[in-house]
Amino acid sequence: MAERRVELLTATVEQIEARGVAAVRIADVAASLGVSNALVLYHFSTKDELVAAAFAHAAEGDLAHLHKLLGRRTSAVRRLRAAVRWYAPTGPAKGWRLWIEGWASALREPALRSVTRDLDRRWKQALSEVIAEGVAAGEFRCPDPEVAALRLTALLDGLAVQMTAYPGAVSRARTRAWADEALSRELGLTPADLNP
Numbered sequence: 001m002a003e004r005r006v007e008l009l010t011a012t013v014e015q016i017e018a019r020g021v022a023a024v025r026i027a028d029v030a031a032s033l034g035v036s037n038a039l040v041l042y043h044f045s046t047k048d049e050l051v052a053a054a055f056a057h058a059a060e061g062d063l064a065h066l067h068k069l070l071g072r073r074t075s076a077v078r079r080l081r082a083a084v085r086w087y088a089p090t091g092p093a094k095g096w097r098l099w100i101e102g103w104a105s106a107l108r109e110p111a112l113r114s115v116t117r118d119l120d121r122r123w124k125q126a127l128s129e130v131i132a133e134g135v136a137a138g139e140f141r142c143p144d145p146e147v148a149a150l151r152l153t154a155l156l157d158g159l160a161v162q163m164t165a166y167p168g169a170v171s172r173a174r175t176r177a178w179a180d181e182a183l184s185r186e187l188g189l190t191p192a193d194l195n196p
Helices: 002-019 026-033 037-043 047-070 076-087 096-106 110-136 145-165 172-187
Strands: none
Touching (some): 002 037, 002 047, 002 096, 026 047, 047 076, 047 096, 076 145, 076 172, 096 110, 096 145, 110 145
C-alpha cells in the first residue's frame, strides 16, 4: 500500500513537471501507471489532495538531501557552500519547474500554500542553524542568521525563476558567481574564503 502511494506521488510530480498543475488530471496520473482512476481516488480523494501530497513528497526528498549536505563533518563554510551550490539553479538540483508551478498554484490553493510555506520555512531554518553554528565556532561573522538565510534563498529563488522561465537570461557561471558572492557577503568573508 505504501509503495503504491509513493508510485502515485512520483507519477504526479512527473505529470506536474510535464503539464503544469492546472492541466494535470487524475486520469493522466492513472494512465501513466496503467492503473484505474478509482485506484488514484482510493488513495487521494481529490486532485487538490493528490497535488498537495505530491509536492510534500518532492519536498521531503529535497529536504533529506539538504540535511545530508548540512550534516557532513566539515566546516560550516563548506557545508553552506555545498548547500547553496546545490540549491542554486546552476548544479544538479532538479525540479525548479515543479516549485515554480507550486508557488503559482499556491496563490489559489490553501493546501498547496501550506506545503510550500512549510518547505520554505524548513529550508531557511536549516540554513540559519548552520550559519549560527559557524558564528559560534568563530568561522565567520553574521549578526542575524535567520535574515541571512532569508536573503540567500530569496536571491536563489529569483535566479531560478529567471533561468527557468527565460533560458539564457543569466548564465550558469554568473549565477554561481552571484551565489558565492551573496554567501560570502552574508558571512562577512570574501568569495576566495569559500574555496579554501
